[in-house]
Amino acid sequence: MIKVANSEELEQLLNRLSQDYKIAAPVVKRKGRKERIEYEYIDSPGEITLERQPDSSPKKFFLPQNERMEVEVAGAPGTEDKQKTILFGVRSCDLEALKVLDDVFLDDNYIDAYYQQHRENIIIIGLSCSEGKPSCFCGTLGIDPVKNDSAPIFLYQRGDRYYFKVYDEEYAYLLEDLPEGDEGELAEIVEERAASFAENNFTLDLPVPLPEETTFSAPFWGDLAEKCLGCGVCTYYCPTCYCFGFFWEQGEKSRCWDSCMFASFTKHASGHNPRRSQDQRYRQRVMHKYSYHPENYGRLACTGCGRCLDNCPVNLDIRSVLKTVESYLQEKGGVKSG
Amino acid sequence: MENNYKKLTEEIRGFAFELLKDGKVDRVIGYGKEEYSGEVTPLFITAPDESNRLIFNSECSMLLAKYLLNYRESRVAIVAKPCDTRAIASYLAENLLKRENLVIIGINGCPGITGNTACIECTVRNPVIFDFTAGEAIDKAELSPRVANELEEMTAAERLAYFQEEFSRCIRCYACREACYVCYCEECFTDSNQPFWVGGSVKLKDNFTFHLMRSMHMAGRCINCGACEMACPEGIDVRALPAKLTRVARELYNYEAGMDPEQKTLLTDYDVNDPQPGFLD
Amino acid sequence: MNQADTKQIDTFEPKILAFLCNWCSYAAADLAGSSRIQYPPNIRVIRVPCSGRIDPLLIIKAFNSGADGVLVSGCHPGDCHYTDGNMYARRRFVMLKELLTFAGVEEERVNFTWCSASEGKRFAGIVREVVDRVKKVGPWKGFAGPAGQGFLEREGELAGGK
Numbered sequence: 182m183i184k185v186a187n188s189e190e191l192e193q194l195l196n197r198l199s200q201d202y203k204i205a206a207p208v209v210k211r212k213g214r215k216e217r218i219e220y221e222y223i224d225s226p227g228e229i230t231l232e233r234q235p236d237s238s239p240k241k242f243f244l245p246q247n248e249r250m251e252v253e254v255a256g257a258p259g260t261e262d263k264q265k266t267i268l269f270g271v272r273s274c275d276l277e278a279l280k281v282l283d284d285v286f287l288d289d290n291y292i293d294a295y296y297q298q299h300r301e302n303i304i305i306i307g308l309s310c311s312e313g314k315p316s317c318f319c320g321t322l323g324i325d326p327v328k329n330d331s332a333p334i335f336l337y338q339r340g341d342r343y344y345f346k347v348y349d350e351e352y353a354y355l356l357e358d359l360p361e362g363d364e365g366e367l368a369e370i371v372e373e374r375a376a377s378f379a380e381n382n383f384t385l386d387l388p389v390p391l392p393e394e395t396t397f398s399a400p401f402w403g404d405l406a407e408k409c410l411g412c413g414v415c416t417y418y419c420p421t422c423y424c425f426g427f428f429w430e431q432g433e434k435s436r437c438w439d440s441c442m443f444a445s446f447t448k449h450a451s452g453h454n455p456r457r458s459q460d461q462r463y464r465q466r467v468m469h470k471y472s473y474h475p476e477n478y479g480r481l482a483c484t485g486c487g488r489c490l491d492n493c494p495v496n497l498d499i500r501s502v503l504k505t506v507e508s509y510l511q512e513k514g515g516v517k518s519g
Numbered sequence: 520m521e522n523n524y525k526k527l528t529e530e531i532r533g534f535a536f537e538l539l540k541d542g543k544v545d546r547v548i549g550y551g552k553e554e555y556s557g558e559v560t561p562l563f564i565t566a567p568d569e570s571n572r573l574i575f576n577s578e579c580s581m582l583l584a585k586y587l588l589n590y591r592e593s594r595v596a597i598v599a600k601p602c603d604t605r606a607i608a609s610y611l612a613e614n615l616l617k618r619e620n621l622v623i624i625g626i627n628g629c630p631g632i633t634g635n636t637a638c639i640e641c642t643v644r645n646p647v648i649f650d651f652t653a654g655e656a657i658d659k660a661e662l663s664p665r666v667a668n669e670l671e672e673m674t675a676a677e678r679l680a681y682f683q684e685e686f687s688r689c690i691r692c693y694a695c696r697e698a699c700y701v702c703y704c705e706e707c708f709t710d711s712n713q714p715f716w717v718g719g720s721v722k723l724k725d726n727f728t729f730h731l732m733r734s735m736h737m738a739g740r741c742i743n744c745g746a747c748e749m750a751c752p753e754g755i756d757v758r759a760l761p762a763k764l765t766r767v768a769r770e771l772y773n774y775e776a777g778m779d780p781e782q783k784t785l786l787t788d789y790d791v792n793d794p795q796p797g798f799l800d
Numbered sequence: 801m802n803q804a805d806t807k808q809i810d811t812f813e814p815k816i817l818a819f820l821c822n823w824c825s826y827a828a829a830d831l832a833g834s835s836r837i838q839y840p841p842n843i844r845v846i847r848v849p850c851s852g853r854i855d856p857l858l859i860i861k862a863f864n865s866g867a868d869g870v871l872v873s874g875c876h877p878g879d880c881h882y883t884d885g886n887m888y889a890r891r892r893f894v895m896l897k898e899l900l901t902f903a904g905v906e907e908e909r910v911n912f913t914w915c916s917a918s919e920g921k922r923f924a925g926i927v928r929e930v931v932d933r934v935k936k937v938g939p940w941k942g943f944a945g946p947a948g949q950g951f952l953e954r955e956g957e958l959a960g961g962k
Contacts, residue, residue, distance in 0.1 A: 214636075215754030246690065247720040316556055383555060408561040408586070410697035414752050417692045430718050437720045443693070445710040494694050494750035495581050496558035504554070670902070679904025683944065708857060716857055717864065727943035728864040731903060735856045738895040760899060767898045772891070786895070789887035791877065797897050799913040799926060 182353060184345040185362035191343050194358060195226040198267060206269035207235040231270050231338055234314060238275050238420030239268055243282060243299045250434045270308040273329040274319045274486035278420030284478040285423055304352060307332030311374060316487030318383050318500060324484055327374040337370050383500055387507050390475035397468060399509050405502050406463035408495045413440030415489035421482045441465050467502060527575045530653035531598055534624050535570035538596050544622050548583050549573040549598035577633045582606060582746040585700050587616055596622035601629045602744035604646040605777030606700035612780050625649030628657035637745025637758060639665050647778050670759060688753045689726040695757045698750035701740045708732060734760035739785025741765050742777045814868035814934040818843040821851045823881040824916045825873035831920030839924035840931045852885025856896040869909040869934035876914040908933040
């Protein structure tokens with residue numbers, strides 16, 4: 182089903198929805214030195230900007246950077262506000278990233294009640310990308326930036342026209358005010374955009390998952406990670422990085438993001454650190470995304486959103502790293518993993 | 520006076536080529552370009568042929584001096600902006616590096632880095648310590664650094680509000696710490712749990728405390744290079760507090776960090792007649 | 801002192817953390833006590849071997865933990881039991897005070913002085929002065945605090961979850 186709106190109708194729609202739902206969407210935050218676009222709860226639809234990919238991922242709505250654990254028992258999530266949220270304008274890369282988080286936190290054997298609660302309380306409206314930024318490489322990893330059916334509703338914007346493609350009829354009631362649209366018109370947009378994304382200067386021919394032993398013991402990690410400073414920027418901006426640590430303060434337990442880039446991440450109480458140097462830590466990050474997670478869950482844990490290289494203080498580019506891995510594996514005789 | 524980036528790049532490449540060819544150093548640390556993004560990035564080269572990958576332009580913001588700590592035992596040449604040379608001088612003063620292992624290719628008359636607000640305040644535009652220099656030295660008399668700071672004009676309450684707004688955006692990624700030449704501790708106070716200094720969560724009060732504690736460690740050592748600010752992905756004014764301390768050190772003790780490899784750091788030295796403003800009688 | 805009292809500005813009794821060096825200032829406090837010199841009970845004393853031992857981070861942490869003010873006292877310059885510990889401390893405290901006041905902490909909350917073992921009377925006077933100074937600026941709002949709110953009010957869990 183397709184629903185269509187112009188910007189005025191969209192505003193009315195969001196105003197109406199905001200009576201029953203909290204609405205979060207990308208907004209421009211101009212504070213300090215850098216202009217940032219971030220997902221925030223909004224007061225009025227006028228704040229929303231769909232111009233480009235937001236600078237930080239929406240994972241904070243599902244895995245807050247600092248979440249208080251109300252009860253220290255698994256399966257007892259907090260008593261926080263249960264009002265449902267509509268998360269508006271999530272692009273393909275971030276939608277795919279949510280699947281990675283789901284793999285981990287909604288694993289049948291170990292369901293994370295806190296994550297599950299956030300997940301159930303948030304209705305996502307996806308957004309089709311109209312153009313990539315220079316650091317994007319989702320297409321290379323097999324993700325379609327133009328259309329994605331993993332959100333119940335997916336939005337295409339062209340000029341003043343907003344096309345909502347409803348994938349899950351259960352949520353069609355959200356858009357009941359809007360007139361139905363024409364499938365043909367939408368197909369046209371999809372085709373047009375697919376063409377604009379077709380030319381891709383970055384191609385990869387990597388076995389997925391990466392063969393663990395060959396890649397792990399490859400000699401190049403020291404050179405690749407030479408410039409890595411060991412800050413947590415790439416992991417904190419990554420839509421799929423989910424590692425966390427616990428903190429206790431005055432009897433309050435909270436779960437905070439942690440980063441495998443920090444030396445203290447793997448440090449034992451004895452003082453021993455199995456990942457002593459930064460190249461080992463950087464290797465862990467790449468291997469987790471391209472070898473371990475695909476091995477365990479059959480899905481790459483990188484969506485090519487490009488935020489790690491946009492924000493890296495030393496502009497370490499994961500694409501160059503992957504290229505090095507690629508040529509090494511080809512040299513090794515095209516080892517394909519089973 | 521105007522330095523030409525193309526000429527600087529060529530000179531740097533020339534030095535790097537000769538040093539590697541003659542086996543004087545094992546590696547050269549400089550700036551290069553990432554293949555796909557085209558962004559400036561630190562570059563480590565070990566073969567003379569690679570020297571044509573070195574570049575220098577107004578985007579070369581990273582403080583390369585910090586990488587020297589990874590190569591204490593090998594012979595390294597480094598492309599050093601004047602602020603890098605000050606960091607190196609501090610490292611030498613703290614006995615962290617061996618001068619004989621180092622070849623410093625200094626950038627003369629540094630024109631400043633795009634987007635780095637510290638460069639506007641910079642008074643050291645020529646390397647303080649070097650073996651080779653690229654570019655023309657700048658005449659100090661031509662400099663008119665802006666030292667005035669809007670923050671100084673504010674009331675205490677206004678400044679508190681300003682810093683609260685800034686630090687509320689901190690995500691505790693520690694990029695400021697990792698980019699800073701001062702922060703080479705084996706274990707940072709933020710990672711220590713015995714004693715426990717500051718919470719690792721992103722509450723404003725802990726963020727604020729983290730930045731105060733970080734800045735206090737910069738006292739008398741910060742060279743006001745702006746690396747912390749350039750590294751911050753959230754664009755927080757993380758330089759304001761340490762920069763204030765460098766101004767205080769200048770005014771009260773006539774002290775400038777990293778100007779001389781023989782110099783003691785501010786807080787490891789004293790004078791019996793030191794001023795004590797603000798002390799109770 | 802009741803915690804609820806700290807919320808009321810008119811009955812505000814500040815909590816002041818006092819770092820006193822073992823050899824001079826702690827002895828001065830002792831002398832004030834044994835000489836029965838009265839001074840306000842607002843200070844909580846931490847005895848340290850030397851003012852040079854006080855890591856500035858301890859003082860920042862005190863403010864993070866809700867202290868309304870801090871007093872540091874060591875031997876007079878030249879009289880340090882360890883020759884020059886207080887000389888090093890002096891530079892550190894000057895820098896710390898500049899940092900804290902620049903970050904928006906009221907100058908009155910950060911107090912440094914020197915006090916010898918024989919100055920029991922003077923020590924009592926200093927404590928009175930410091931308490932007055934801190935009372936003048938009111939309860940410490942905390943690094944996260946909006947103006948006009950007390951530290952304990954916001955840090956609800958400290959005041960019993962109110």
